[in-house]
Amino acid sequence: MNRSEVARSSSKLSSGIVGLDSILMGGYPARRASLIMGETGSGKTTLSLFFLISGLQAGESVVLVTCSEPPEHLIDYIDGYGFPGTEWAEDGRLRVVDLRPNPGDIVAGAYELTPILLRVEGAVKMSGATRLVVDMLENLDIAFQDSGRPRKELQQLFDWVTEIGLTAIMNCGTPQVSRNAGILAEYLAEYYAGCVIKLSQRVENRLMTRVLRVVKLRGGGHGTDEYPFSMDARGVGILPVSDVLLNAEASTERISTGLAELDEMLGGEGYYAGSITMISGQAGSGKSTFAAQFCKAALNTGRRALFVSFEESRTEILRNMEPVGIDLAPHLADGSLDIFPIRPTEVGLESHLLNLARRIDENNHEIVVLDPVSAFIDMGQPMEVKMMLLRLIDFLKLRGATTVMTELIKVQVNPVDEIAVSSLTNMWIQLRSVESNGEFNRLLYILKSRGLPGSNQVREFRITSQGIVIEDMYIGTGSMVFGAERAARMAIEEEETKTRDATLQRVREALDIEQKAFEARQKEIDAEHIGRMKELESEIRAIERRIATDQEARADVRRSRK
Amino acid sequence: MLTLYVAGRTPLSGRAIGNLGRLFERSDVRSRFDWEVVDILEHPDAAEKARILVTPTLVKATPPPRCLIFGDLSETESLLSGLGIP
Structure with a gap:
């Protein structure tokens, strides 16, 4: 040229x-x-x-x-x-x-x-x-x-x-x-x-x-x-941060969260393809497990996934997920899963962004897990970290990568995310560990589900050797209860229900008795009434007879005087 | 060997050539150096090869170290010190 x-x-x-x-x-x-x-x-x-x-x-x-x-x-x-x-x-x-x-x-x-x-x-x-x-x-x-x-x-x-x-x-x-x-x-x-x-x-x-x-x-x-x-x-x-995103095509395709119950909570089919989900929670609340479960389910349907770990090595991830029934090793072996462990402090924020963008571009990952993005908190000014994550989210949306990122929340007071990026995500799931009666119970809330019905229920879940199990909903009287306390409370409830049933029976019987008593009293009154009526009628007749007798006697006297 | 690079026949070129000529009236200079003039308008490659930045430039290639002296050479002290002449 x-x-x-x-x-x-x-x-x-x-x-x-x-x-x-x-x-x-x-x-x-x-x-x-x-x-x-x-x-x-x-x-x-x-x-x-x-x-x-x-x-x-x-x-x-x-x-x-x-x-x-x-x-x-x-x-x-x-x-x-x-x-x-x-x-x-x-x-x-x-x-x-x-x-x-x-x-x-x-x-x-x-x-x-x-x-x-x-x-x-x-x-x-x-x-x-x-x-x-x-x-x-x-x-x-x-x-x-x-x-x-x-x-x-x-x-x-x-x-x-x-x-x-x-x-x-x-x-x-x-x-x-x-x-x-x-x-x-x-x-x-x-x-x-x-x-x-x-x-x-x-x-x-x-x-x-x-x-x-x-x-x-x-x-x-x-x-x-x-x-x-x-x-x-x-x-x-x-x-x-580009405005190209505003024109980015919103997918109607859905990808399972890996958990039928969670899919159901999100309206039946899971995340929208290309959406960004934030899973927040305290240490040990099961964030990584949720992310891995999603990853595994997507891998099982033949998708390519990138699992970026800012805290754990490749072997640590495999080792931690295996006992909870999430076996990632075969996917790692066949190349469909790319586990990318990198320390946040290893390179600057921009290099992280560049590294991730390149990796995703080169491998066409459809699924991306970032575990946990809160690891960046100490990497710079909060605004810089937020901007970096915003641009990463933009990039992921543009690439159409269905993303789950986790976030560690240190102090559990309110559902506040420290990096404040949840507003940029499509979905925000919060995990909580709640201590009651000497045991920890895990709870799951959906705080935001843009474009999806989203259940506002709080659900209890357990991490078992077969993966995550989300418990059936339990709507008790008063506040939510979980774990052993939940079982105890259920027994009490059952007892209370029985008592109430019994009371009802009693009241019903009382009602019946009342009716019968009333009817009995009614008969008595009727009888009394009839008796009284008969009494009065016989009294009238007696008086009438006396009057008649008196008249006859007077007539006899008149006749004898004549 | 001294090479004076000039760009055409400008007043500056003329003055530089004149000043250099006067220097070579000294026998101690004549005994140590030869000199030539290169017009870079006629030989652009020479300017590129010698990495000439200004004209006039006097290049002392030998004896080492290589030294470039810029200007019309009217500042005799600078010229002498560049050539290593006491």
Whole structure:
């Protein structure tokens, strides 16, 4: 591809680093100079080498101007990253212009920088380069005036670069590195650079964190945050939090949690494929076992899994899971399971991110277990740890990896997760060990289940030699009870139930008796009533008879007087 | 051997050549060095090969150590110390 073709094809040129392209909305501005500034060792050279590699891989020719490192070292670096640097240099597509000053050089009068212009122009013209990197120009003391301005030839060089439409990266130190660096950086940023990137590094807990920030990007938006990045033998890794995720496809496929009861609590079928679940709990509450059980179930259905352990070795994991009926060894043997033990303190946060991202990319793991992510708490500022985990979660979601991460909760007061990443997960399951009557009982809650019905019940579970067993729900009177106390309470309940039944029987009988008594009394009253009625009727009849007898007697007297 | 690299016929080139010529009027200099002039506009490869950064540049290749002296050589003291001449 020649210069005009590149010019037509795009307004951005890839930086050669996926994450950086995303931050720069496509790459460095094409046909412009970009400035990368930063302290010594902050990664300027590496970043710009990847810009060149990206062009070389696309068939372009490039020129690298070095004022600091020997050309052969720079070519070695490219070889070291796994690209044919030496070959590119030999076939002339990669030209290195060596502008390193000699420490013993002497100035004995007025001079011009014509050779620099001639050499750079010559290299660009001969190779037909589209990309140019100028590394550490500030090392050329002879290119700066005593007044502290770059000499006019540098301005001519930058003008020429812009004029012929090269896409260029100028690397430069910060004012803290040297006076010239400050002058050059300011000058480039003000007059030439369409894009300014600042790199910095800080050491915390004896581990180095590198950060990248886009200070300026002409003609369009760019990410404005500080982006941590890492560098290792394979290059630069940046995983920005990307809005691509908002478009990430939400799967409707479900993956079993490995436990029928838990699947049921989540609406019947388990986790959504590609979802992120957090399992929090105290030490010994069974977090790893839950994670392993899920892993095992997924492996049994032929999926590929990555089990990242931040605390235990491969053999420890196998040994700990075997007695609880989770045999991971066959999956490890056939390659479907990748157990990756790594100490959190072994490398910096960014390197962890990069390592995990690479491992998952290379092996296409569908299932990922991170046990426990709380191991990162001491690795930096809480916000940094959270951001790293956020970006890891983003990455996992983007990859569609169904993930279970565990988290150790030290003090069990409220369901509070210390890293506060549970809000970023789809599912949050909490395990609790509750002591009562001298024994520990394990409980499971679903605190959050985004997009799933999610049972709000608290369930007791046991870890047996056949794995985890989730007990049937027990809804007693008053508060939840578990274990032996649960059994005792059940007996009491049973007793109480019996008593109540008996009482009911009694009351029912009483009711019956009452009815009968009432009826009896009713009969008595009836009888009394009837008796009274008969009494009164006979009394009436007796009086009537007496009246009649009296009348008869009076009539007899009247008749006898006549 | 001294090589003076210049870029075309500029006033600076002229002054450097003049200053170097005057230096070679000294017999102790003449007895120790020869000199030549290379125009990098005509020989760009020579500039690349000798890693020339500025013009004029006087390169002392031998006797070692190799030393580069920048400028029109008007500062005689610097020039002499660069060439190791007391």
